[in-house]
Amino acid sequence: MGEQSMTKVFLLFGIDTASLDKANALVELLLRTKLEPRESSFHGGNYFATRGADGEQLLVKSNFDRHAGEWSEPQYLHAPFLLYVNATHRAAEIEGAIGNNAQISLLRRSTV
Template sequence: MAAYDLYGVKDLSVSAASLSVEESLKLSFERRESSYHGGEYYFSGNKESEHFTLKNNVDPFDGEAVEHEFPEYPILLYVDMTDRAEEVKGKLAVEFHLLRHELLD
């Protein structure tokens, strides 16, 4: 079963958070720009399999939190289509807080 997880971090900028995730999970982020994602964001993987999106928790159109349930977390990390949710959680546990965990077939 693939997991779709959402993590939040409070005390890092999006660029500092990207370095932390890269080091913890041994992956490389690509820095991107998109108005849909609120400007600068980071992406790793491909949309057909496990992938990671790291971005600010700000909707560029209304200035509100993208994830309304978690406005206290300024940085969000989406871990999509992962088969290793527990491993990722263990490696990110120091700075990142698991906010949502969903399993899909």
């Protein structure tokens, strides 16, 4: 059953890799997309992101902000890195591409 065209889905995945660069490389491989390196204190320093024409955003960042000394998602301390998929209309496609990869797990899914 497909998602309605007006429905936007927000996904959060935990990524278990040795570094932010490796987390990003894994996301790029699985989703067949390129994320650009960026830096912002709001996202805890270095991160990777891309935004689609339809408003979809993919963002890979560290779960722990070393500068602020706090976790972005404290309920998921087991996930050193995070993939946010914001405002997507293709959640099923993304979840299918990630599949059963042992290094990435779905942590949260919400629909608006």
